[in-house]
Amino acid sequence: MTSQVQIDQRVKSFIAACRQHGIKATQQRMEILRELASTEEHPDAETVFARVRKRLPTISLDTVYRTLRTLEENEIISRVGSMRERARFDANTAPHHHFVCSDCGLIGDFYCDELQGFPPPPEVADMGSVDSVYIELRGRCRACQIKRDRTE
Amino acid sequence: MTSQVQIDQRVKSFIAACRQHGIKATQQRMEILRELASTEEHPDAETVFARVRKRLPTISLDTVYRTLRTLEENEIISRVGSMRERARFDANTAPHHHFVCSDCGLIGDFYCDELQGFPPPPEVADMGSVDSVYIELRGRCRACQIKRDRTE
DNA sequence: TCCTATTTAGTAATAATTCGTATTTACACA
DNA sequence: TGTGTAAATACGAATTATTACTAAATAGGA
Secondary structure (H helix, E strand, O other): OOOHHHHHHHHHHHHHHHHHHOOOOOHHHHHHHHHHHOOOOOOEHHHHHHHHHHHOOOOOHHHHHHHHHHHHHOOOOEEEOOOOOOOEEEOOOOOOEEEEEOOOOOEEEEOOHHHHOOOOOHHHHHHEEEEEEEEEEEEEEHHHHHHHHHHO | OOOHHHHHHHHHHHHHHHHHHOOOOOHHHHHHHHHHHOOOOOOEHHHHHHHHHHHOOOOOHHHHHHHHHHHHHOOOOEEEOOOOOOOEEEOOOOOOEEEEEOOOOOEEEEOOHHHHOOOOOHHHHHHEEEEEEEEEEEEEEHHHHHHHHHHO
């Protein structure tokens, strides 16, 4: 993901993807993607803006935000973490994980010993020490499944 | 977690915990905890505010936010999801997971087939259908570990 | 070349969360 | 059972990330 060839390849396939999705492969979009594809540090919007600006001095922060969303919607990039609009809280102190409905936001607890005691893979040990595991299963709750079926 | 006795028990042990941590067991804090302990729906701050207000009409939204943070810091409740201040983006399209440093915010990718193909436990099937698994290992990165060791 | 989606710029709106400060309260101790 | 004091609260105002609006300019791509 770091070699120049790979990055160029990534941008090239992005252009193809644009054709497919019927969106334009603008300079701005290509440079934003290039920037993200060139780094492993999972930058935020401001950081992307600052860096892309070096090459496209007139780009606006607005465009960066808009583009990041467009790329995300087209599943060309992804967002790290939940980033729900509002924080949600939980008084359940037992070790557990969550099921989250991406339609209505329902959050359910579930328990799973295998996951609970899961040993971090060795490559993680190189990064640092782990002190907790956060797991979220994402999908559609029963009610929202039904709602969807009815609409179609 | 739903019976009145259990909730009362929870509030009582909260009062004890306050003594331990040297923080005050105020009406507001107790009612906020009681509210959270009474539900499984993982409410947000506004929702907690609206409900607690029925019993403590003068409580402020500010207090709810402040208290939720305090409870979280003292590990009496937890927050669902990452809720980083800013959104972070990732152009890595291969299936992978993240290691996150809670000190500096570093995010690293890692790969793990066992986790990748992990079958959702049956209790989750009752809630709905799963279409993705989000996993975050949280801890301290190498650099931050060293920084900590030096400070102590 | 031309049509249209997209960008820019610059301001303003939102919306969640936090801060400043005067006031009140829990609770340790007398 | 009072009381002094640090901790906590209420309330409005401030912050911060993100999105929206506009009109005018630009540039994909057929």
